[in-house]
Amino acid sequence: MLRVLVVDDEENIRHMLKLILKKAGYEVKAVDNGQAALEELSVSGWDMVLSDIRMPQMDGHQLLDTLAQRDIATTVIMMSAYGDRDTALEAIKKGAYDYISKPFKKDEVLLTLRKAEERERLRRENMRLREETRRTFSFDNIIARSAAMQKVFKTVRKVAGYKSTVLITGESGTGKELVARALHVNSDRAKGPWVPVNCGAIPEALLESELFGHVKGAFTDANKDKKGLFEQADKGTIFLDEIAELPLNLQVKLLRVLQENNVRPVGSTRNHQIDVRVVAATHQDLEKMVAEGRFRQDLFYRLNVLPIALPPLRERIEDVPLLIEHFIERHNSKLGTNVGQISPAARNLMMNYAWPGNVRELENTIERAIVLADENLIDVDGLPTRISQSQDSLKQLLSGDNLSIKQTSRELERILITRALQKTRGNRTRASELLEISHRALLYKIKDYNLQNIDW
Ligand SMILES: Nc1ncnc2c1ncn2[C@@H]1O[C@H](COP(=O)(O)OP(=O)(O)OP(=O)(O)O)[C@@H](O)[C@H]1O
Ligand SMILES: [Mg+2]
Incomplete structure (x- = not known):
């Protein structure tokens, strides 16, 4: 049973929400100001908070600020008076998940909570995966799979x-x-x-x-x-x-x-x-x-x-996504930013790039991209041109001075397989069709080129 904390200074709203939410199967408690909510949140874990914005004592904005300062992670949904859309958007910038305008219908509240539930579930799943990754693939701060x-x-x-x-x-x-x-x-x-x-x-x-x-x-x-x-x-x-x-x-x-x-x-x-x-x-x-x-x-x-x-990093690209994740987290806490994601296009470019400066270059790239990120997302325009324009790994391959047919063909094969897997998001059957080789041959080559543990 999910636990929802309601924060509102109006008695009748608290009463109504308690009824609606209990009936929908949530465990509910209601308090009448931000300060009381904060006390409640620091003694016991609440999955979601449904909070009014305008309240005497501590208001909704101050509550959000304090939660961020104290690193209390919970999903907050704001309730704003009709016509107070700007204040509500302001709250979302501060980390609230969503808002509903008063007066609201019962279904509206429940729908917003269901959506938030899904996000809360994903957030936990993500945290669990990250923790697992950390335990499995790190050794004294060295990250690699x-x-x-x-x-x-x-x-x-x-x-x-x-x-x-x-x-x-x-x-x-x-x-x-x-x-x-x-x-x-x-x-x-x-x-x-x-x-x-x-x-x-x-x-x-x-x-x-x-x-x-x-x-x-x-x-x-x-x-x-x-x-x-x-x-x-x-x-x-x-x-x-x-x-x-x-x-x-x-x-x-x-x-x-x-x-x-x-x-x-x-x-x-x-x-x-x-x-x-x-x-x-x-x-x-x-x-x-x-x-x-x-x-x-x-x-x-x-x-x-x-x-x-x-x-070298280019011979173990399956480590790239893990390192990206690791450095995003590390530099977020160093820079006090909150960049959560990298776009698939930026990630693909980083996985195709040859990284002559290896992990150090990747780390610097992430730090720079975090500083340049809009909307808390790392995208292609945050990458240095040598990476964002390295799109054509084939051209790069052929402009090098290596004339060995054996080495160049291998590299070429690796690039084509990588592309096919990226295009099909790791679907090996479809990738083998694009490559016009048998499924078996593809599996063999994936192993040969060490491409098996990659989240495409
Ligand atoms: N597998 C890894 N996981 C996490 N961080 C890494 C990893 N490999 C390297 N780094 C980071 O990359 C940077 C460069 O690493 P390090 O200084 O150990 O490289 P190096 O091989 O000694 O390089 P150089 O030859 O230039 O001295 C450091 O900031 C280090 O923390
Ligand atoms: Mg060194």
Whole structure:
């Protein structure tokens, strides 16, 4: 039985609504002002509120404002006096679901409530799904449902507890730092320090003393002993980001540290014992750098004990809808906005786009689109032109400099299948007809291209 709270200062309206609603099967309570309604709503859950706008003490607008401030989610329907349409619309802008004008007929009230009920049901269903998604497809703020990323989660869980060095590779923006943090947080070192170091951001001349420390007098500016980042990370994790930027002479020194578990500060004659878990990351191809003599092979092997490779976003588009949802929610709460949806056209464009900047680019796109959104909806015009005009993925494919027939045909096939599934909203029988292939062949290809878990 749904519970409806009636708020009105007129005794006879309260009485009438109580009768109508009880008879229609609702549980009803009536109060005579906004303040009393608020008290009632904060002690027990009411599915819907039917509230007058003009009331002494707290009026309907103030009630709506306070509900929003206190994050009390319930469906509110306003009742306005005849001719007070502007005030009613104002209330809808503030989050009321609908309004009815007084005097109203019995059927009008009941119909509006039925519609609201449907919305309330959808809202709950949505919340339940979101919660379920969060639980199933997230791991320490890393959101992904693709098989490739689920495999990464599994590896992270498995190797977090060991001290072995982990090397995380992947294009820029694929989540290397998030994974590194997850390794730390899920290990028994979580209470120890987490020390991220961007090897490319520290001037080469300072890098050695930053990493390993120095003693007083080691060089002109060294007027006292200084602990290096490795010692600061003792009993914790050091994250060597952009490891490919490490100069060759320091690569030798790092290798020694990894092998002997101690560091020697610049200018010192003593080694300091350390207990540090090393996680390194790079977006570069280290093996190629080894082949070109730019990265030491022995260090590469020493770092690459447990490799974790993060796939680019374009190879796991089934993660795109989930990430869109996640970032809409996150940026709404950061920006204080209330953007609830993305139009199917905008979503399709985002699923067809190649995302060279990976998840970071997607996150920035959503943040920008939220700021530009009208009517709380993200639409095509809120997307940057490189995405909104990337419509023609076929053209893009053919204007590239890749001449491999094998790769290009595969990519072409993937694009056509994606289009057919989008067009038929995931109806595989109809999609196979459009593609002029058998249903079986389509199922096989959907699996092959990893397109099975997508909400088209
Ligand atoms: N699977 C994911 N779920 C949620 N957020 C993600 C995911 N992957 C990346 N992000 C977010 O995207 C941004 C970039 O991620 P991160 O900094 O870990 O990338 P990176 O691989 O280290 O990139 P770079 O090589 O440019 O340093 C961050 O804001 C991060 O929170
Ligand atoms: Mg990074």
